[in-house]
Amino acid sequence: MSQNESNPNPDKNGNFFNKNPLITFAIFSIVIIMLFKAFIGDENELAGKISGQNVTRTQEISYADLKRLIENKEVEKVSIGQTYIRAIGNDGNGKVAYTTRLVGNDPTLIALLDKQGINYNGFSESNWFTEMFGWLFPFLIIIAIWMFFAGRMQRNMGGGILGMGTSKRLINSEKPKTKFDDVAGAQEAKEEVLEIVDFLRYPDRYVELGAKIPKGVLLVGSPGTGKTLLAKAVAGEADVPFFSVSGSSFIEMFVGVGAARVRDLFEQAKKDAPSIIFIDEIDAIGKSRAAGGMMGGNDEREQTLNQLLAEMDGFGTDTPIIILAATNRPEILDPALLRPGRFDRQVLVDKPDFQGRIDILNVHVKGIKKDLDVDIEEIARLTAGLAGADLANIVNEAALLAGRKNQKTVTQADLREAVERAIAGLSKKSRRIDEKEKKIVAYHESGHALLAETTKGAKKVSKVSIVPRGLAALGYTLNTPEENKYLMQRHELWAEVDVLLGGRAAEEVFIGEISTGAANDLERTTDIIKAMVQMYGMSDVAGLMVLEKQRSSFLGGGMTQSREYSDKMAEEMDAFIKNSLTERYNAVKARLEEYRGAIEKIVELLYEKENITGDQVREIIEAFEIENGIETKLEPRKEHVGETTISE
Ligand code: ADP
């Protein structure tokens, strides 16, 4: 099952301001002072003189004199402060600002001003305090900003403010208390990292034996599936320091900083070895140079990546440092990163299936006071397709809801509401599969699985899943051949076509309607048949004639070549592809009809468990064949050893 979604991939280039900290800082300071002065200035002006008046002299007078001036209408404007009054008058020699101390609280003054029709207002007085404050405040803001920037730079460069300092501590390590028990589900992933724990705990054992320990392990999985949690648990179990950085933070600010950070990171980790380095979002630095599409690419990223590679190669397998890196898209990583001695191991951290969700929910409800009516299984059913982080949020949201309603415990209703809220707030990236979609996906994947298990030459099923994998696939079937092979025979290619068509056919046969979920399958079937005609000499259309050379990726593989065959040949080829697909599709539908009962059983199990094994599929099919006297089409299947392929 596949779904096409565009995958925006924002480049994290530093912009102008990121690269020129000093200029940024200066501009910042000036702007802040000017803003502040403009704001405060108004009041200061009022305090010094009455706005809008050009005063030639000031003269201190008594309060009584002021009143007399007012009575005689010899002042034009009066400003009343908290402790003194200013008035503007004209004594014949130009404008005078009279000042006097306010005497007590004199309500008659206002009345008098009103009576005489003299304009008056109030002002806040400037004193040493407000004056100081007026200057101090912007400085405090500037210092705060300075410190903020300096802190970031220090973390980035390890060299204090603008590299002038001497502090070298840039990446903080912690000793996590997280244990494997905190990571629910993810059994396979835990087993795979178990030996790392052992190595970090007893490095000498391994070193003495001359064993080569993996340096880099790639944790692959969608966001929120617990990759960070698992990495922390490895450190927690081994009781070693955990250095955590995010790939994007390496190239956040200044050119050249990323490489320096990498150097410092490894220096620190070596000092504290045995230790773990965790690089989140490694794709931010490890993106394939070729995948960038643009010539030249991003220097900063490349420098950082090269430094990382150099550091990884720089320490021997006897140095007990393990680098765990997380990514959602291993396929876009630079092949250099995946070479032996670097990130040569991948651990899949999948989204949880039904049982996995129950386990994760149980871990998180442990921390809350729950009502007796809480039914975790129901919540697990409602949350198909969600990752561990989503489930943790749901439990917390439910607790918040209960708190808002002033309840003593968290009830099932709170949890249900939290699920609804979480789902409403989720982006497409982490989507829940609704019941209807789940049904479609279950039939689709069962179709692939059944065809794989009943077609000679097809690869054996090792796992069927309706847990969404990443952005694109809503479900998948893993197929593994029984031997490692480099050659495909013609009947094996046709078998692969049948298996791929099984998904769409199952939708049509069992649901009576077809969906967009087969797009990827159909693309691949078309490609396979086309290759049989054009490249492998496996059709009557072209015979042994090669219509398309195998593309060399060195000689501009992406460029379109001129067609070297006739229009008639092209037409015949198109007709052959189309007719073969129709013929195979009908045969596949007939197979599904024949095995209807088996499909229903597989779907039922898959719908409930979300992940099932190839053995479970085979068991159902065998039982069905015996029951219905169908002669099996396959010899007993052997262990699978070859490279796994996935039908989505
Ligand atoms: P990732 O690094 O894969 O994006 P995180 O490890 O940051 O995901 O997971 C975020 C949070 O989700 C964790 O701190 C934890 O609370 C919760 N979580 C995710 N997976 C699990 C799990 N398998 N068991 C328990 N909690 C989980």
Ligand code: ZN
């Ligand atoms: Zn499919």
